[in-house]
Structures are given as C-alpha cells and as structure tokens.
Amino acid sequence: MANNPDEFRCQISQQTPIPLQLDFSCQGGEILAIVGPSGGGKTSLLRMLAGLSQPQEGEISLGEEVWFDSEKHLCLSPQQRHIGYVPQHFGLFPRLTALENVLAGLDHLPKSQRREHGLTWLQRVGLGDYGHRLPRQLSGGQKQRVALARALSREPKVLLLDEPFSALDVQTRDGLYQHLIQLIDELAIPIILVTHDIQEAFLLADKMLLLHQGKMLQSGAPAEIWAKPVNELVARQMGHKNILPVECIGLTQSDAEFSLAGQTLRLPSATGIELGTQFGCIFNQASLRLMPLEVNQLGDTAEHWLWVRVIQVRVIAGAVRVELMLEQSECMLELILEPGLNLEFGLPGSRLLNIQPNQRRQLAVDPWRLILIPS
Amino acid sequence: MANNPDEFRCQISQQTPIPLQLDFSCQGGEILAIVGPSGGGKTSLLRMLAGLSQPQEGEISLGEEVWFDSEKHLCLSPQQRHIGYVPQHFGLFPRLTALENVLAGLDHLPKSQRREHGLTWLQRVGLGDYGHRLPRQLSGGQKQRVALARALSREPKVLLLDEPFSALDVQTRDGLYQHLIQLIDELAIPIILVTHDIQEAFLLADKMLLLHQGKMLQSGAPAEIWAKPVNELVARQMGHKNILPVECIGLTQSDAEFSLAGQTLRLPSATGIELGTQFGCIFNQASLRLMPLEVNQLGDTAEHWLWVRVIQVRVIAGAVRVELMLEQSECMLELILEPGLNLEFGLPGSRLLNIQPNQRRQLAVDPWRLILIPS
Amino acid sequence: NDKGPLIAAAANVKLVLDKIIADYHNDTGANVRVSYGSSGNFVAQIQQGAPYELILSADEFYVNKLAALGLIQGQGRIYAIGRLALVAPHHSPMSLDADLHGLKQLLATGGLTHFAIANPKHAPYGERAVEVLTASGNWPQIKHKLILGENVSQALQFALSGSTQGGIVALSLAQHAEFKEHGRYIALPETWHQPLKQRMALIKHASIQAKDFYEYLLLPSTQQTFTEFGFAAAVTGDN
Amino acid sequence: MDWQAFWLSIKLSSMTVVILIPLAMFAAKFFAYHDFKAKPWLEALVMVPLVLPPTVVGYYLLVGLGSQSLVGQWLATYLGTSLVFNFSGLVLASVLINIPFALQPIQRAFEAIPMDVRDAALCCGMSPWARLYKIELPMVWPGVLTAIVLCFSHVLGEFGVVLMLGGNIAGETKTLSIAIYDSVQAFDLAAAGSMSLFLLVFAVSVLALTSHLSRRMVAANGQ
Amino acid sequence: MDWQAFWLSIKLSSMTVVILIPLAMFAAKFFAYHDFKAKPWLEALVMVPLVLPPTVVGYYLLVGLGSQSLVGQWLATYLGTSLVFNFSGLVLASVLINIPFALQPIQRAFEAIPMDVRDAALCCGMSPWARLYKIELPMVWPGVLTAIVLCFSHVLGEFGVVLMLGGNIAGETKTLSIAIYDSVQAFDLAAAGSMSLFLLVFAVSVLALTSHLSRRMVAANGQ
C-alpha cells in the first residue's frame, strides 16, 4: 500500500452485532462529514475508528501506519492511535473539573506546558471562567464544549467528532467552526465529523458520506450529493423536502412529459428516462415560483406550471413558509418565499403578497432545476 | 387571579445558585420556544417549572391551580403537577426497556390500556421494533425519541421539552414535528420548548423568549423578534450574521447618513436616530445584492452600495456562500447567493457568476431592509 | 418433656459427660440436653434467665458467684477434680517427665519458643498451669514464651498445632484418642497446684429430672467414669 | 453432619436477610438523599457492631435484653415473651450486627443513581412505591446483592453473638457454626472438617448460583 | 486501659487496610471488566472466610501455616521466619478474612463507571496508571471508602482468627479486642466496659471524621 502520508483509510465489514459495510478515506486537512438517519451506525463506526470496538473484518490505517487488520489480527489500542474523540454523550470525567478534564488528554505534552495549553483551549470554547467547575455544575452545551476542548487540544493524529455541536446555539457554534477550521490549517489532520445538521456539513465538510443501516448509500462532495442524490432517502437526509412521484408518459427527442397527480409537466429529456418509468422528482426551492393571484397568467396549457392550493402560511426568519397542496391530490409542497426568489422582487411578508389559505394559485416550475431520482 | 382556564404563568426571580428573573405565560395550545446562548439558564428554568427545584421567589401556576408560591410556601411536587418532561440528557431508566420506559409514565391510565398506548407512541417516534431494547442498546437519537415518547404519551397538563430534537436528523425530526402539532391539537396544553434551532422555533413556536444569563432579553412572536431584535446578542441568537457597527454622521428630514468603516451609507431616517449615535446595522440576506463584475455600474457616489473584496466562495445546499470583506476594514459579510435573490436571476453556482476570491466587487444595499439595533 | 432438662457444662468435661449421658440414658431411659461452653459465659447467661437447670462448672469460683447471687440451690457439690498434663507434639525436642526437668532443659538451651496454656486470667486450668510453672521454677524463663488459649481446649489445639514445643493442659483432654496421633503427654502430680475442684449446682427452678441427673453424677459408678477420663474422683465425703 | 444445626443456620441467615434488607433499603435511601449535620456520626455509629468482639457484643446484648433488663422485663410482662435463649433473639441479634453490611453497599448504590434519572422518575407521576420497585430497585440491585451476600455469609459464620445470646441450645439456638466450633473444641476434627466442608460447598454453591442468576436476570434486561 | 493492645489493634487495622485495599482494587477492576465462566464461582469463593466461624478459620490457618505445614517449613527454611504467633501472621490473616469486605464494594463501584466515561478515558492517551489514579480512583472512591470502613472496623472487632493464629501474646498479638474479651470472661466488667467504650468512641470518631473529610474532599471537587 503506497498511501498518502496522512490519508486515513477505512474498509470494514461485519454482520454482528450490527451490520456495517464501509469503505472510505479521508486526506489530512480534510473534513469528512458522516450523516444519516438516527440509528444508522455512525456512532458504532466512530467507536471502531477509535479502537473502542473491533469490526469483524477489514482494515483501518493512517498513512503507512496500520491501525487494524483483521487478517493479521492486528489492532492498535485507542492510546496507540492518538486520536481526539468527542463522544456523542461527551464522556466527561465526573470527578474532574473542566480544566482537569482537558488536561487529562495532554499527557504527551511536557508538564510545564499542559496547564497553559489547556486554559487556552477552554478560553477558545468560551469557558475560560469555568475551569474549576465540575461537569455536573455545567449546562449541557458547556459540557459539550469541554469535551470538544479536550479532544481538540491534544493535537491528535485523527479527530473523531460525534455530533460535537448538537447542544450549542448558533452563535457559539459559529465561533467553534472557526476554531475547528483554524485547527485543520495548523495540523492538517483528517477529521471525521458525524452531524445531523446539513448546513454544518456543507459549511465544514470537503466530503460527505451517507450512512443508512450500516451501508454507505452515497459519498462525495456535499454539493454533488445535494444535486444528485441516488435515492429518496439520501435526498431527504440532504434536506430536500418536496419529493413527489412522477411518471414518464410521453417522450420526444428533446422533451419528456410527466404526469404528476393528474397534472402534466414537460421537462427536458435525459438519458435513462423511458416511457412508463417512475421517478421521484425534487421540486427544490429554486425551481418554484408562486405566481400572483391573477390566475391564468401562464395560459391554460400546463407545461411548466402546476395548479396548487394554499394550505398554510407562516412567517419565518426573514421569509414566508407556504404549504401548498397539488390540486386533486394529497401531494404537499413546501415553499420558502424569500423576496425576489420565488416571488417577484418586492417587499417580504405574506400580507403584502396577499397569500391566504385556501387560495388557488399557479406555481411556475423551472424545468432545468428539477432533480429526478430513481424511485 | 382570574386566569385563563389553561394559561400557564410563571413569574420567578432568584439570585442563587444562579440568577434568574423571568415573567412569562403560555396559553393552552400554544408553543413557547425558549432560546438563548449555552449556559443561559434554560435547563434550570425547566427544572423549576417541573418542580425539581424551587426558585427563591415568585409564582408558577396553571390556570387556577397554583403550583408554586414562595409567599404561601406552597410547592407542588412533580407528580402533582402531572407534566411531561424531556430532560436534556434524556434521563432514561437504564434497567427498563424502551417500552417499559414509556409505560413508566402511564400510571394514570387503566392497566389494560397502558401497553397499547405505549406501543402506539413508540411507533410514532419510529421505534416500534425497539420496544424490548435497553437504553444502552440504543443509539443517541433513539434514546432521545424514547424520552420524547415517554413525555408525550402521558397526556400531561404541561409539556416541558429541553432540546428534544437535538440528536435527530432532519427527516426524523420533521416526522416528530407533525406528531407534536397533532398532540397540541388534541390536548390544547401549553408547551414549553427549549431549542437551539431557530428554524425549529420559527416552525413550531407561537411565542419565543430569549434567555441570557438568567434574564429575559426579549419575548414575542418569532418573526417580530427576528425583525426587531433589541440588541446584538438577540440578533445573533436569531441567526443574523452580518452585524456591523455604523455611526450617524449626517441627518436630514428624510435621510440619515451613516459611516461604515470609512464608506458612507444613506438610509431612511427614523425616530431615535441622532447625530453621532452608534448603531449595529444588520445586513440581512434580503438587503444585499452582489453586482456583476463590471465595476462602477452604480456610479461613483456611494449611497446605497459598498465596495467589498471577495474572500471565500463555497457551494452549499442549492446556493453559494460568499465571504466578503468591506474595503479598508476588517468587517466581514456573509452572503448566501441563491439564484435570483442576491444575484440577477440566472443559473446558480459561483462558476457561472464568476465570483473568485480577491475580486473587488460592488454590493448593492436595499436601505429599507436594513435593521438598526442599539449598540 | 422427653428431651430432658438443659444442662450447662464446661467445655473440658465434654468427652466424659457425653459418655455419662449415654450411660444415664441406658440406665434410666431418661434424657438430658447439654450445652457446652465457658463457665464464665454460663454465669452471665444464668443471671439473664437462661433456661439451664444444672451447671457443671470448671471450678468453684463461678458456682460460688452464682450462690452469692442466690440463683442456685444451696452451695452445689464438687463433681470432679481436674488434673493437669504436660503435653508435647511428636516432633518436639522436649522430653516429658513429671518433674518438668525436660522443660527446664529445653528452656536453658533456648530450644523452646512457644508453650501453650489456657489463659490464666479467666481459665482455671490456665491458672493452675501457672502455679505449676511457678512451683517448678520455670516461670521467669517461660513467661514470655506463653501462648494463651481462650480455654484449655484451645490451649491443647495450640499445643498440637506443631508450632509450639508443648503445653500444660487438662489430663482429660490429653488422654483423648485424637491426641495420641499428634503427641505425647504425662500426667502432672496433683501436689504441684491447688486442687481443680469442679463444682456443680442446681439452678433455683430446677426440675425433678435435673435433680435426678445431679444425683446420678455423684454415684460411685459415675465417679469411676470420671477417673477413667483423667479426673480425680470427687466424692470422698467432704461436700 | 448436624442437620438440625444446618437448617437452623439456613433459617437464621434467610430470616436475617429477609428482615434486614428491606429496612436497610429505606435507611440507605434516606441516608443517600438527605444531608444533615449528624449524618457522618450516624453513619459511623452504624459500624459499632463491627468494632467490638462479637462475644462482647453478645454479652452486652444479653445484659441489655435479658430478664434483668428493662427491655426484658417489659417484654416478659406485656408480651409474655423473651429475646434471649431463643430463636427470635438470634434473629434480632443477627439483624443488628449485620446492619453495616447491609446499609453501606445499598447506600452507595442509591448515591450512584444519576441526577437526571432521579429527575425523570419524579416527573413520571409514579407512586413512590412504584418508583422504588420499578426504577430504583433494578438500579441499586448490584448493591443490594452485595449486601445480601455479605449478610447471608456473615450470619452463617457468626458464632460469638449467637453463642452468647442464644446459649447453644440444640434445635433452638445451636447453629451449624456453633456445632463446628464445638467439634473443634472437642477435638472431633473429622466432624468439624466434614461440617466445614459441607457448609463451604453449600455456601459457595448458593452464592455462585445467586450471582449467576442475578447476572442473567440483569443481562436479560440489560447490563 | 490496655494501651499496648490498643496500639496493636490500630497498627493491625491500618496495615490490613493499607495492604488489602490496593490489592482489592486491582482484583475488583479485573472482576468488573472481565467475564468468564468461572467468575461466579470465584466471586463466591472469596466469601469463604465469612462463612466459617472465625475461630475455625483461625484453626485451619494455624494448621495450614504452622511450622509443621509445608508453607511453614518453607518459610522457616528459606526466610527464617514464621507466620504463627506473631504480628505478621495476624496481618496476613486479617488481609485474608477481609477480602470479601474489600472486594465486593469496590467491584460494584468499578462496574458502575459508565461506558462513555471509560471510552473517553481510553481515548485520552493516559498511561493505565494515570488513568487509574486520575479518573477511576476518584469515581470508585465511595466504594473504596465503604471497603476501608468495613475492613477497618472488622479488624478492630475481630478476635477469633486473631486469637487462634496469634495466641494472645502481649505486645505482639494481643489486640484490644482480645483484651476486652478476656476481661469479660474474667468478669472484670469495669475494665471491659471502659475499654469497650474507649474503642467505640475512638472508632466512631475516626469513622465519622473519615466520612466527613471524604465528603468534603469529594464536595470540594464535586458530588
């Protein structure tokens, strides 16, 4: 194996206690985000990477250093792997203060430097004044930050983060993102980040891996996965909302006609589309535009537009969230109306647009922006 | 006190062990979201509402029923309050199975109905097949859902939720939102929801309360708080990013001139603006539009536009995140470019727009959309 | 009550008494129950209303104490006279003689490290053992080598454990079959010490059956049994 | 083999455990969750039965409960009963001297229940009894098991207090451990040896079985 | 008051605790974290010293360690020493018979350390010693304290084994508890009473102080 000097490689498979089948790598200086539904096996995977449990088969290595090899019956202990690990439930040492918790990971530093280094990291996570507190005297988010400081401060060879920001507010979170990015600039180590927050993954991760029931459903750059999810589950995990079933009912050289709950849509044709095939169609925000109340503006031939009924309108951060139902069906669509995007450019707020529950509206669809996925 | 039949009122104050000063109410059928920075006192507050600790002074009541009254030395026990509580760290009973955990809260039901009711709720949170598992055999998100099922299933008089969705993926979360909304329709009880997710608060909450160091900084409808945050801390907690310091340097009847890092902005005048006053100015997404590369398009008089330099470009879910720096300053601005919003309507992706790091660009500002906050 | 009256008896008469009780049952068909223990404990227990009807003490002291407390009928009777024996485990370099010359010699050569007796503070046999050691002139040299048993039975266990070179215990125990496997013994003359008068007494509320057994113990045939087991006969006339 | 003594020992051990453990659980829970000035002193006082030689403890119990004592006289007058030289006295004594073995491990187990679980239990609306039975007992079970094992074994082996307070009456107060002691004293080493061996094999089997079953029980629902 | 006996008791108790507790910690940790077929049996075997009457245990120890025994002969030949009728023998015996009191509570405490804390400790790169000292010891401390308190008290009060193996030699093997026993047997109730009282007051004070200090210590850094 002629690996990159600090490429982290993992190729494991097992059937019990839970099935797992994975093969991925992460370069030094890269962040790999692992996402997937609750119970998918993310924590189980991280514990294996940390050396806290052993897969049945496979190999885990960092550069030239083999951490685990089922064939050679080789398995380095967590100590030997020198990792930084933030467990999902923090795993703080209950009888040590916050500072002592951080210092507990710094045994590799000369004694004289430990304290200062630990304090620096406590300050970075915003807990400079809480060094003397015991875990039970800290709030949930404060605990999580101590665990984070403990893992980041020890200059690990690989960083394993299990939903490390889940208990934190936006503001604190943003500050910590910066420290994480700074750390990766300094150390250029591989970072494996388990997260449920897609925004977070987009912001931080270079690569992303979708884990479901122990299987890798998809991996690649976050934007790629977002733009080309392999199936509906991936799409939903990536935050796509409006996934409706469509069926190809007509095919020309350039166009394909789809039926959607009784209405018809004309989309650009593409390879793989055959007459009668069923797809999931993602109507993402950028592809939809709610038309003003004056009906029939788009003409009566339904080609790039749909008839919908307004179900609910709710103002959310700087925008309006509208729930629509396709006419003559149960299909729901969610639309976040930001001024200028799905509406004509103007002032925000549903009042000004006069969107009211039960209205019948036309919804323009930009066919180029729709995403088709196998159903 | 002639209260609403199921109005939940809380008016408490204390200095130790941590300072808390709150006064709020929540109607039956309403969701009150409590947000605020980590360590702000949210969990401490919820424990008081549950009867697990006592504030030094104040009164807590539900309709006519007084739960706590420091003057009358009255304090109902948690049992007497009949609440549903999801603690931040779940507090599952480690020796009981998932189903038994749920059943533990159903002592008020006739014995024959308990099991069925418990199973129904386990199914609702997506754990129908996990009833026989012990907590230590569940993943983080599965544990959280058991805790949720335990609290929701017991038809409580008030529901106290401490970040009940923090360990869950988008998809699972969305499903649970529906169940929560359904529950509130059935029971019409007050629900207090602590959360760090502003989107969640917007989606679910009727009212919102911002807690910082034990004090209520602001309360009201989420959209109101978003649109008129009383200070920078609130603004940041609401997810506002681009908050820059401006100073009023000129004042006419209709307009006010502000200096921002050496550049000048002309905004509509308003009450409370005086010459020399300093403000924080929120440049939210809807107020900014990045102009195409051809410079000087807006003319040389800087009235409603700023000179910026592109620092970083990153593709995120269906959009592009651009980091900009105001010329001749350290002020950073973050811009989420969605097609048609901050850009001229067109295809997404930074490549197409040709946004590159280090470019000098013009940024158009819509003065009507800016938010000024006291600094 | 066919189980018979309850008797408290000093541990050092266990061997002989078990035999006598068997004989008694054969002779009369009657039963008695017996509880072995330390005489001192019995006094404390009888004071607190223990259901004993007869006490066979290891000496006179405790019976006299009970008499002073008015808990027994009269003064009781001496039922046996205890005798002492010098014992040594088989491997011991000590030669046994009734004059304790062997002991003296061993002490002189420093070959004696431990010597077992019962605790003289509360065990009569221990008290008499000290008298013997003093009278034979061995006391100053031996007093730091003493291992004290809780009672004379434990002293014998010490002596047999192999970790002592010998000890002074009750002849009745030293004669025991079990002992012969482990060591040798020689009876010590009764003149070396005050007589070990073992006194018994009927408790105040004692039943007819208890009194019957009390009488049985004083029969010549029974007294003969006592001598077979290493006691000197007690019933010679004086109370 | 003195079967009578053996069964008496088993009866005494079992009754002691059955009486002591529930009481200890309440006391342990109280000690675990309440704090007051005198607590360290009370906790230390509970250790007293361990600090004195058993025979001496037995002696003081005898004097304190015997027919000459106030307690003894009251018992005799009003209940027509007595606590010395009979089985109920032994049970009382065994319960008293085993308090430290029962209390300490259970108290530690209660103290170790995490705060959030206690909170959740309080908020579940169960009656205190249901809470104790359903939630707390399964959690403190390892501590309770330790207490049971220590008490059971200790009663089997205890003879000082039993001898003093009970008086070695066959069928009533003569336990197997007294029988073994007697045999050793009477140089019946063969009998002592066989009874000791039997007691050991019995006790070790019972304890191993208990620990095995309890492990399986706990494993069946978890740990 | 027999001061010599008192100091001997203190010395014996302290040495027993000092020797036994560290050993028990290793054994307890091993038992807590490993599972194997023979484990219930081993755990039960450890209880053996409790099941037999102390005097009988003492007798078997005396025979097993005495100068005629293999062990005794080996000790005498190669080390020129002996374990009967002297202080080191008492220490050995005390350590042996207190194993159940030391092992059980500490084992439970180790078992109660949550999985995620153990995981985190493993991932922190500390040496096993540092881990034991910094992380585990503070967490199992309540269990260790229970073990110390039980062992310390039990050694103070134990006299059966001590008497049998030690032989009641003043200044060498005559502990206070034997002295008290002797006084009671000799009907010197005044001496017995005053010594008992002194021992009780002393023990209760020491235990209360220990529990108080340890509470403060733990409170200073937490619980």
Ligand SMILES: Nc1ncnc2c1ncn2[C@@H]1O[C@H](COP(=O)(O)OP(=O)(O)OP(=O)(O)O)[C@@H](O)[C@H]1O
């Ligand atoms: N037992 C305690 N002793 C002293 N201070 C405590 C204790 N428990 C919590 N605190 C402090 O009280 C403050 C409020 O804690 P609380 O848990 O209520 O915060 P929170 O708003 O729930 O935070 P988070 O969002 O991180 O969960 C924190 O600063 C915390 O450090």
Ligand SMILES: Nc1ncnc2c1ncn2[C@@H]1O[C@H](COP(=O)(O)OP(=O)(O)OP(=O)(O)O)[C@@H](O)[C@H]1O
């Ligand atoms: N000790 C165990 N015994 C049996 N099954 C287990 C055990 N621990 C976890 N599991 C199961 O393994 C699966 C994967 O769990 P894991 O904790 O890895 O999920 P996860 O992806 O981290 O989920 P989450 O996002 O909810 O934390 C889950 O279905 C869980 O129920």
Ligand code: MOO
């Ligand atoms: O009372 Mo004894 O049996 O002389 O030691």
Ligand SMILES: [Mg+2]
């Ligand atoms: Mg997980």
Ligand SMILES: [Mg+2]
């Ligand atoms: Mg909290």
